Amino acid sequence: MTKIELETGGSVWKLLVAEGDAVEEGQTLFILEVMKMEVPYEAPHAGTVATVHIAEGDFVGEDDLALVIQA
Amino acid sequence: MSWKPEVDEIKQRRALALGQGGAEAVAKQHSQNRLTIRERVDQLLDPGSFEELGPVAGTPVYNEAGELVSYDPANFILGFGKVNGRRVIVGGEDFTMRGGSPSPAGLRKSVYAEDLAVQYKVPLIRLHEGSGGSVGGTSGKGPNLPGPVNAPSRFRSVAQAMATVPVATAAMGAVAGLPAGRLVASHFSVMSKSTAQIITAGPAVVERAMGEKKTKDELGGWKVHTKNGTVDNGADDESACIEEIKRFLSYMPDNVNQLAPVVECDDPADRCEESLLEVVPRDRRVAFEMRKVIHAVFDHGSFFEMGKGYGRSQITGLARLNGQTVGVWGNDCKFLAGSMTADGAHKARRFMELCETFSFPIVTLVDEPGFMIGSQAEREATIRHGTSAVLTAAMTTVPWAAVMVRRSFGVAQAAHYGPEAYVLAWPSAESGPLPVEGGVAVAFRREIEAAPDPDAKRRELEEMLAAKQSPFPRAEALSVHDLIDPRETRPELCKWLARVQPLLPDLLGPSAFAIRP
Numbered sequence: 001m002t003k004i005e006l007e008t009g010g011s012v013w014k015l016l017v018a019e020g021d022a023v024e025e026g027q028t029l030f031i032l033e034v035m036k037m038e039v040p041y042e043a044p045h046a047g048t049v050a051t052v053h054i055a056e057g058d059f060v061g062e063d064d065l066a067l068v069i070q071a
Numbered sequence: 072m073s074w075k076p077e078v079d080e081i082k083q084r085r086a087l088a089l090g091q092g093g094a095e096a097v098a099k100q101h102s103q104n105r106l107t108i109r110e111r112v113d114q115l116l117d118p119g120s121f122e123e124l125g126p127v128a129g130t131p132v133y134n135e136a137g138e139l140v141s142y143d144p145a146n147f148i149l150g151f152g153k154v155n156g157r158r159v160i161v162g163g164e165d166f167t168m169r170g171g172s173p174s175p176a177g178l179r180k181s182v183y184a185e186d187l188a189v190q191y192k193v194p195l196i197r198l199h200e201g202s203g204g205s206v207g208g209t210s211g212k213g214p215n216l217p218g219p220v221n222a223p224s225r226f227r228s229v230a231q232a233m234a235t236v237p238v239a240t241a242a243m244g245a246v247a248g249l250p251a252g253r254l255v256a257s258h259f260s261v262m263s264k265s266t267a268q269i270i271t272a273g274p275a276v277v278e279r280a281m282g283e284k285k286t287k288d289e290l291g292g293w294k295v296h297t298k299n300g301t302v303d304n305g306a307d308d309e310s311a312c313i314e315e316i317k318r319f320l321s322y323m324p325d326n327v328n329q330l331a332p333v334v335e336c337d338d339p340a341d342r343c344e345e346s347l348l349e350v351v352p353r354d355r356r357v358a359f360e361m362r363k364v365i366h367a368v369f370d371h372g373s374f375f376e377m378g379k380g381y382g383r384s385q386i387t388g389l390a391r392l393n394g395q396t397v398g399v400w401g402n403d404c405k406f407l408a409g410s411m412t413a414d415g416a417h418k419a420r421r422f423m424e425l426c427e428t429f430s431f432p433i434v435t436l437v438d439e440p441g442f443m444i445g446s447q448a449e450r451e452a453t454i455r456h457g458t459s460a461v462l463t464a465a466m467t468t469v470p471w472a473a474v475m476v477r478r479s480f481g482v483a484q485a486a487h488y489g490p491e492a493y494v495l496a497w498p499s500a501e502s503g504p505l506p507v508e509g510g511v512a513v514a515f516r517r518e519i520e521a522a523p524d525p526d527a528k529r530r531e532l533e534e535m536l537a538a539k540q541s542p543f544p545r546a547e548a549l550s551v552h553d554l555i556d557p558r559e560t561r562p563e564l565c566k567w568l569a570r571v572q573p574l575l576p577d578l579l580g581p582s583a584f585a586i587r588p
Contacts, residue, residue, distance in 0.1 A: 007406065008406050034405070034406070034407065036356065036408065036508055037356060037405070037408045038357045039358040039405045040358065
């Protein structure tokens with residue numbers, strides 16, 4: 001289980017995966033918008049998206065849990 | 072009659088001093104997963120290299136017959152030693168006695184550490200775990216009287232040491248009061264995440280004065296202090312702290328009169344890194360990893376980041392180019408778009424002062440959108456801290472090379488270019504008084520408001536002005552030294568370093584301004 005936590009606050013611009021999706025290492029999982037910059041978050045390893053804790057349009061904070069990937 | 076009785080007593084005192092605060096206190100220290108100061112010193116130094124100073128300083132207890140019955144060694148350990156063959160001065164409080172709160176001899180030894188560093192001009196390493204003064208005084212009989220009026224200021228040598236030799240410190244356990252002040256009076260500080268807290272005053276004092284009930288970790292654990300810049304780095308445990316200090320020292324000269332050591336480099340100076348061609352996305356809104364650029368450009372594995380947890384829009388550290396130490400400073404556009412925040416500016420100022428103090432050339436990788444804006448930034452006095460960074464850059468005398476990786480905007484960008492900087496621009500470089508997105512809305516407000524579709528007009532103006540951000544006119548006007556293929560960044564920087572290297576000996580010696588905490 002790998003927790004993907006947010007390095008900064010911002011708003012969720014695009015959520016590109018859903019629970020149960022298989023993901024490749026390096027695949028973009030979601031894109032945060034921070035100060036007009038789009039900050040992509042990538043899968044650290046291949047696996048399955050176990051849980052998703054964010055939705056598009058959400059305002060999120062630093063260290064918030066975004067999603068969990070099961071290897 | 073020989074001097075054998077006295078010699079025997081010297082041996083007896085030396086043996087007693089090694090007992091520190093006694094077996095029980097040492098066992099308690101170990102049970103809390105902390106090393107004693109002597110074990111820490113052993114871990115830091117090359118085997119057998121410790122040359123202790125004042126090993127029998129302490130407080131003896133005699134019986135009525137004048138015979139020594141017990142002996143409290145000074146609770147500060149001090150001496151010379153070697154780290155990877157280089158001489159250093161090492162010191163630290165002994166927490167097994169009085170919780171590291173200075174005993175009379177302990178205080179004398181601790182203050183002597185900086186004097187020695189200034190005298191011998193070798194790096195100073197302090198491994199801290201201890202508290203400050205006690206209302207009971209060092210003798211336990213009431214507050215100490217201040218020294219005579221003509222005594223030198225205790226903090227002058229602390230400041231002088233920072234202007235003379237590398238000072239590296241670690242918080243290994245609870246560090247409070249004076250030891251906490253000395254912890255941060257350093258060029259590099261690291262705290263053990265599992266065992267250290269840094270507190271100006273502990274929970275009891277805080278509760279008495281303020282009614283605030285907090286644990287030591289809540290007041291001053293690593294989650295607080297690696298994010299606010301009190302320490303530069305956090306490390307998992309004491310051993311990891313010691314490794315960080317050794318790594319930091321490997322980049323440093325012995326003192327400000329010497330050049331940093333040059334190591335053999337097996338990474339070719341002309342290495343072109345293919346990944347740099349596409350590391351910056353063409354879509355100007357998409358963020359990228361500046362640390363990938365840093366790792367690709369400098370000698371393989373040589374980047375030592377300092378202060379990763381705070382002022383995170385700025386990335387600072389030491390690295391090597393062709394085996395030579397350089398200061399590295401980039402922007403992290405993933406954090407607040409890489410803008411200059413108050414704490415980022417403070418971190419940048421300390422970084423520049425470190426480089427100026429030890430005559431390190433500075434390489435910047437610029438992606439600076441400007442000072443951070445908004446109500447929080449105003450509350451943090453961002454413009455004052457930011458201007459402090461800009462003027463610090465302007466006052467430096469070391470050579471600078473600036474690589475315009477992407478954005479370079481506003482007053483804040485000036486901090487990234489020291490005097491006479493050698494400036495290289497990537498094709499992705501954009502610069503100006505402020506980024507197009509913010510600037511258009513202000514400069515063309517009436518035009519946008521008058522348009523039938525204001526949003527479309529704004530976008531049209533943004534696109535038109537963004538097109539003018541092309542780096543070619545800047546190169547044509549010699550506003551940059553050269554426009555380069557990003558893959559050529561390492562070779563070009565290595566050539567620059569070879570050109571400025573002969574200038575460095577003239578910069579050695581005390582700086583006009585040294586580093587401040």
